[in-house]
Amino acid sequence: MPLRTPTDDVNDEKSVSRMTLRQVLYTGMTDVVRFGSDFTHYEQTETEITAYFADGSSVTGDLLVGADGTNSRVRAQKLPHARVDDSGVVAIGGKVPLTGETRALLPEGVFPGIGLVLAPRGMACILHVMEFPWGPGGGSPVPGDPTVDHVNWGVSAHRDRFPADVTGFDGPRLVAQTLAMTPRWSPALRRLFTLTDPATCFPINIRTSVPVPAWPTDRVMLLGDAIHTMTPGQGVGANTALRDAHNLVRALTSGSRSPQVYERQMLDYGFAAVAASKARTGGDQLVHRPVIGRLALAGQRAFLRTTDRVPALKRKFEASLYTTRGGDRE
């Protein structure tokens, strides 16, 4: 399903390479961002807050924003009761440069955005093609920039289908494991796995946050995966982190919303996204069960095939994806 025809440079949906997004966000911020300092803990008083780092340094300010991801130390200190559970699903991801050979392995329909393979035994593969709108001559205009057009893939299944120690596997073992789990998959897709640079492969134990009640507002704000890690079921974890960032900036700068309102709204929409994502990708889904899993898979495939063939259903499905990802949000 192609993305909607672009009409607005800023608000339209786009495929985003995280690495490129980071480069863009970092532009003009080199004197502000400091890398390599491992946050350990904070101390706050009535008037200020100090963040401490493993290298012995510290920084004092008005506010600390914990945007330190799923294993957030800021959250661990602020909300020690908050839990992040395993979803029961494990994935292996990898990245392949887009070349003549790899391009020929993929169907045309995958190129404009995202491709999803729904396979028996609760296995799935997501394919994400990243083609940049390069200028004349092609390639990055920045000398030394390693960015290239590429395909990201991620193969997922119930954790019981993987060796117990898969999260400790190195790149070559992850590629071998992916091939071992997909012996009857399309040879083209298996060739794509084989051509993956093992150094880009990583295992992911997919996790999901357990909702927490609201807390008294202080000088510590949480955003993104640090508070509401979700499974990739809806593909909105990063979207929700960006929504948090946008709302928090407005709360801190415009005076029209307060940090308390930011926290209340963020908890509502953040944990709603956690629940909706878990319903789509979680180890307790029917597709992971024997026998009934086959029926569930047949049902999913029939739904998608019908939706693809009936224009009214297709429009409705497209609109629902757009809304889920926040396309028509204020």
Ligand SMILES: Cc1cc2nc3c(=O)[nH]c(=O)nc-3n(C[C@H](O)[C@H](O)[C@H](O)COP(=O)(O)OP(=O)(O)OC[C@H]3O[C@@H](n4cnc5c(N)ncnc54)[C@H](O)[C@@H]3O)c2cc1C
């Ligand atoms: C397989 C997979 C596919 C996904 N696909 C999508 C998708 O299609 N669309 C989407 O919207 N989302 C997707 N997501 C979710 C998305 O990746 C996350 O929601 C997003 O990265 C969260 O951003 P964040 O800034 O909150 O946390 P992170 O991206 O995890 O960033 C946290 C940062 O904090 C740093 N940090 C951690 N601890 C410390 C410390 N102690 N001291 C200093 N720094 C620290 C880390 O190094 C990191 O740079 C996907 C996730 C997975 C696992």
